Amino acid sequence: MSENYQPSKLETTLMRFGTAGALLAMLTRGGRWWMLPLVLVLLFVGVGLLFLQSIHYVAPFIYMVF
Amino acid sequence: MGVLRRMWLTVASEVSWRLPGRPQRLLAAFALAERGSMLDMLAAVEATDRRELRKKYFLHALDEGRHALVFAERVRALGQLGRAEAAIEDSGKLVEAGIVGGRTLFERLGEPEFLTFVYVAEADAVEQFRVYLDRGLPDTRTQDELRGILKEETFHVSYSRAEVDRYRKEGLPVDWWATRLRLRRLWEGWLRFSRDFGAVMSAFWLGVLYLLVMAPFRLLARLEPGGWQTPAGRPGGDPLVAARMEG
Amino acid sequence: MPTYILGISALYHDSAAVLLRDGEVVAAVQEERFSRLKHDPALPVRAARWCLARAGITIADVAWLVFYEKPLRKFDRILSTSVATFPKSWAAFPRHMRAWLGDKLWLRGNLCEAFGVRPDRVLFCEHHLSHAASAFFPSPHRDAAILCVDGVGEWATTSLWRGRDTAIEPVAEVRFPHSLGLYYSAITAHLGFAVNEGEFKVMGMAAYGQPRFRAEMDRLLKLDDGGFSLDLDYFAWHWHPSQAASPKLEQLLGPPRYPGTPFTPRATPEGAGEAEIAASQRYADLAATAQQQIEEAMLHLARHAKAKVGTEALCVAGGVALNSVANHRVAAEGPFANLWIQPAAGDAGGALGAALWAWHSVLGNPRGPALERADLGRDTPLDRTRELLDDLGARYEDVGDDAPERAGDDLAAGKVIGWMDGRCEWGPRALGHRSILADPRRPETRDAVNVRVKYREPFRPFAPSVVAEHADEYFDIPAASREPARFMLSTGPVRESARATLGATTHVDGTARVQVVDAGTSPRYHRVISRFGAETGVPVVLNTSFNLKGEPVVSSPVDAMASFVRSGLDLLYIDNFRVERPR
Incomplete structure (x- = not known):
């Protein structure tokens, strides 16, 4: 084990997929299927938000386009 | 830089000090900034290897702490505070405004560049306060306080300049650092604007999404009732597996 | 090589890090003691670094990093509540979702980045289970009822557990939005103090007043069947982005106290005018009423705990467990022979609880001696x-x-x-x-x-x-x-x-x-x-x-x-x- 483990971009992305999967799994386990569509939409938005944050220094220009 | 900056400061101060409610917010921002630099200077006392500088850092920190109190006092005296008042006390605001948070300035920059930063920031503050004094802003009581503060800031400028000069003689690129620090300040201003702008826009789009998507789900959701409830079942099996879940 | 466990509480208020070596506390300290920001909620990177240095190890030697909450369950609560309060939650939803989708939801990754641990080393404990563990495992008791009362974690705001040796079993819980902690905070805000900071001031103020608003305030908080419920019409924490009280509360209790107003009740008028004295006395009486309600609620919950669990000892945790006047009444008038409260009963203590839970309940290690001292933080040679x-x-x-x-x-x-x-x-x-x-x-x-x-x-x-x-x-x-x-x-x-x-x-x-x-x-x-x-x-x-x-x-x-x-x-x-x- 290296002393200063730092996840790579790929690992971070995979971890986030894992988190999203865990969230969906939690809802299905609790039997609340009806929340799945809502959470899927929100996760999609979340991906967009994260992307915009990663390039936040040009965010104003991106939003101009929309 | 000097002439342009002074012109900008003159115009900006004329506008900003005269808007109603604005002086309070500016003074609150000063109070916050001074408190932030007190923390920076105290962190430097803790971290420095140059023991001969510790007392200077310490006295500098005490000055900044006192300035923070003076500015806070002025905010209160001017009245009609609302959010300005709360901002002075709320240390979370220091993080929000990007004044402190994460690693300390000293850790990020290292001693020579830290001192360059101190010199640049203090020299700019002196210039800024001089403009306010020249224009008679914002009121005579605050002017008196500013005069006192200016005297102490001059000490900060002089000791940090002496150190910066020493580093320059040693061949360290202090002038490049100074320029880079000024550029970085502009860049950080842009980032803040960009972040705030992004926050407003994403809040807007999330609001739109809320109105479009949430309504039908409303029929299926209800708030929990009061009183004791049976706890939800926990997943059985390997406790280590369960401990990794839902995170 | 001993097993090191790093417990972390963060991102709400009072973040903290705790390091265990084979179940024994090596160091426990709040981030605010390093960052010098009161109640600092940031991930406690500096506190953790100090704990590791105190033990002479690096993060690579840490077997498990345990976070004191299940973030996905908390997200579920926030989202479900937004849906259930549609369309009133229109302002809160964008704010919460931006914070969560843009940052908080991805906590596992954030923890790995901030602390330098591998993702498979990260565990998550439930918020109230962290509290329960922080109250039970450091106590000298091997069989005890555990009562946790705070604002809110994931869903539970009040929870009852039974602790037996290394296991903590859930008995019952009261769920958000019904919350004693949030109720007390709403009154704190009404009395002109900052939430999560001014609760102690309400307690101090209460001593100057008489609980003469019971008729009004009993409409807000009702004790029933061993538990309690709130009339949610008076509160806004489940739909408003920043306010705890709805306008209806103001109609019931009168205008809120402006922050910083001098407090001049009858006992210490300090030369104030009659109108100021009357106003201050009113606020003191409101504080006294809320305080009395909390005390009675805690006694009520303790009696229920005794009836359900029946042990000799009670361990209490959560922010409300810092209400020392209520604790005294539970000890003096309650049904338990022994009361145990851990010094960091609030959220900071969750770091300790999460770590101890991992050591005892997840890894199955036996109990050690009780925690008898609170000097576990930073020192200087x-x-x-x-x-x-x-x-x-x-x-x-x-x-x-x-x-x-x-x-x-x-x-x-x-x-x-x-x-x-x-x-x-x-x-x-x-x-x-x-x-x-x-x-x-x-x-x-x-x-x-x-x-x-x-x-x-x-x-x-x-x-x-x-x-x-x-x-x-x-x-x-x-x-x-x-x-x-x-x-x-x-x-x-x-x-x-x-x-x-x-x-x-x-x-x-x-x-x-x-x-x-x-x-x-x-x-x-x-x-x-x-x-x-x-x-x-x-x-x-x-x-x-x-x-x-x-x-x-x-x-x-x-x-x-x-x-x-x-x-x-x-x-x-x-x-x-x-x-x-x-x-």
Whole structure:
């Protein structure tokens, strides 16, 4: 084990997929299927938000386009 | 830089000090900034290897702490505070405004560049306060306080300049650092604007999404009732597996 | 190689890190003690780094990092509540979703990045289970009821558990939005204080009032069937982005108190006009009513716990467990023979609970000895302190191991001193390691401490510390309160005969939040008080946390020096060094 483990971009992305999967799994386990569509939409938005944050220094220009 | 900056400061101060409610917010921002630099200077006392500088850092920190109190006092005296008042006390605001948070300035920059930063920031503050004094802003009581503060800031400028000069003689690129620090300040201003702008826009789009998507789900959701409830079942099996879940 | 576990609580308020070595606490400290930002909620990177350094290890040696909450369940609660309160939640939803989708939801990745651990080493404990573990595992009890009461974690706001040796089983829970902690915070905000900070002030204010608003406020909070429920129409925390109260609360309780308004009730009018006195008295009466409700609710919950679980001991945790007046009533009037509360009963303590839960419940290791001391935080080697004092040109004397006696003498001579000794305390209370000490006998000392040092509201009482041998001569401490009193977590009556003597530490209603100091666990502090007692005949000192207004408790010698110089303290002790004021 290296002393200063730092996840790579790929690992971070995979971890986030894992988190999203865990969230969906939690809802299905609790039997609340009806929340799945809502959470899927929100996760999609979340991906967009994260992307915009990663390039936040040009965010104003991106939003101009929309 | 000097002439342009002074012109900008003159115009900006004329506008900003005269808007109603604005002086309070500016003074609150000063109070916050001074408190932030007190923390920076105290962190430097803790971290420095140059023991001969510790007392200077310490006295500098005490000055900044006192300035923070003076500015806070002025905010209160001017009245009609609302959010300005709360901002002075709320240390979370220091993080929000990007004044402190994460690693300390000293850790990020290292001693020579830290001192360059101190010199640049203090020299700019002196210039800024001089403009306010020249224009008679914002009121005579605050002017008196500013005069006192200016005297102490001059000490900060002089000791940090002496150190910066020493580093320059040693061949360290202090002038490049100074320029880079000024550029970085502009860049950080842009980032803040960009972040705030992004926050407003994403809040807007999330609001739109809320109105479009949430309504039908409303029929299926209800708030929990009061009183004791049976706890939800926990997943059985390997406790280590369960401990990794839902995170 | 021993097993190291790092417990983390963060991202709401009072973040903290705790390091266990084979289940034993090596270090426990809040991030605010490093960042110097009061209640700092940031991931406790500096605190964790310090804990690792104290143990002489690196993050690579840590077997498990345990976070004190299940973030996905919390997200579920926030989202479900937004849906259920549509369309009122229109302003809260964008704000919450931006914070969660853009950051908080991805906590596992954020933890790995911030602390440098691998994702498979990260565990998550439930918020209330963290609280329960933090109350049960450090206690001396092997079979106990555990009651957790706070604002909110994931879903639970109040929970009842049974702890048996290394297992903690859920019994029942009350869920968001019904919350005693949030209720008390809403009243705190109504009374003009900051939430998560001003709750202690409400408690202090309550002593000046009468609970004459029960008719109105019993509409808000109802006790029923062993539990409680709230009339949610009066509250807004489940749909408003920042406010706890709905406009209806204001209609019921009258206009809120503007922050910073002078408090001049009938007992201490200080020359205010009749209108101001009446207004202040009204707020005091509101505070008294809310406080009485919380006390009765805690008793009610404790009785239910006894009926359901039936053990001799009760462990309590969560922010409401810091309400020392309620704790006293649970101890004095409740059905349990023993009460145990961990010094960091609030969210910071979740870091300890999460780590202990992993060690005992997940990894199945046996219990160890009980936690008897709170000095688990940061300390500084003597030579580093000496170097600092030299560099700052401080006027100091190395008094060696005589420091406690010298301090006792100084107190007897009427000095107000800063007392920084050894490791800083775990939890919000200063317990004789980062304390301001003074003579408890004269009310003038209280005013002197307030005006020269703490600059805080005069209606807030100061606490006394008494040596265990003489505690019962001065204070009426029920048997069940013995353990909480060690950590200054219970406020009870001062004996009638002692009230005149302890003028500076007895509150207006004749009570005091006493700390009972044991020679075995706090030897040096015990010596300070004993010496003061030998000189004056009163083995009690006034003890308040060593910090200036709006700042966290000092932790390093640099903090102590900066606070000392900026305040009106007469003297400062840092371990073996006696520092005088600069000329």
